[in-house]
Amino acid sequence: MSKQKVVICQDLKAELQLFLENLDYDKLFVLTDTNTVDKCFPLIKDVPAVKKSGLIVVEATDLHKNLESLSAVWKHLSNEGASRHSLLLNLGGGMVTDMGGFAGATFKRGIRTVNVPTTLMASVDAAVGGKTGINFNGLKNEIGAFYPPLCVFIDCGFLRTLDRNNILSGYAEMIKHGLISSMETYASVMLYDIDTMDYGFLNRLVAQSVAVKEEIVEKDPKEQGIRKALNFGHTIGHAYESLSFKKGCPLLHGHAVAAGIISELFLSHKVCGFPMDKLSQVVYYIKSYYPPFLFDCKDYDILHELMTHDKKNEGGKINFTLLSQIGDVRIDQHVSKEEVTSSFDFYRECFGF
Ligand code: GLY
DSSP states (O other): OOOOEEEEOSSHHHHHHHHHHTSOOSOEEEEEETTHHHHTGGGTTTSHHHHTSEEEEEOOSGGGOSHHHHHHHHHHHHHTTOOTTOEEEEEESHHHHHHHHHHHHHGGGOOEEEEEEOSHHIIIIITSSSEEEEEETTEEEEEEEEOOOSEEEEOGGGGGGOOHHHHHHHHHHHHHHHHHHOHHHHHHHHHOOTTTOOHHHHHHHHHHHHHHHHHHHHHOTTOSSGGGGGGTTHHHHHHHHHHHHHTTOOOOHHHHHHHHHHHHHHHHHHHHOOOHHHHHHHHHHHHHHSOOOOOOGGGHHHHHHHHHTOTTOBTTBOOEEEEEETTEEEEEEOOOHHHHHHHHHHHHHHHTO
């Protein structure tokens, strides 16, 4: 699998134009969604190469990351004469970069893609690392492929278009990157004040966060081993996310991950000896900014059930990634049902409900 290039942009338009004019392709297509086409496409539409591109707009939100939207993208590419030598530029959040990446992976057995993420979540996670796919049969990312883009252009200018909830959502992945990497990265992530939003500081933290992910993906692009570190917070986080959908009060992915981080740090403490003072520090940080996800003990059975469907499980066992220290990751951990239950209790106690 070829290595993707990641550019942290100073001048997105100039850097994108330079990249495109030095690349050999026959047609360029820009894929975006109904929100991003108004908010973000104007920021690149004057790039000379983009002016000559075909625009594909799909319905926004994860609800539309499905076979129907994917089929519309394939149809557009096919009807407009895209060839194996064409290029697909995915401009948007994780929904667009995931689905566009998969459209690229499958159209004519694979055309090249470029990602221009416009959300914090996509910039530090979804657009980087080559995981692509769609939701299917009621399951998130059930169909997909590892298919890295040629290049990812990250421009923190887009972050100014985001509301607080979307900043919080992406920031949860940055907390995760801090926890799984090093004391230094972790400490800088804990310093950021989401209420005052210093965009210069955020830009530096984004670059640092992307570097953490790149280093891991480069070592293990297809998640055979150390890439599982990136799943920290997500085993329980995904169960919280699915439960929130069932309850009709859907959480943004990163909000569920933040809750999952609290529960999985508790498990890390219990099972791997993760230090209590660091656990308390992370709980304090998350509680300061993130609203609680409300559930009660009547939801525990369904949470356990949801975890048994996690696609990261192996041999019928729920597979956790835990930490014994900041930066000391323990993959393939198995935990008793009682301990998992106590991690739900712990989350609720932290928020006092
Ligand atoms: N979002 C986790 C990964 O890319 O592996």
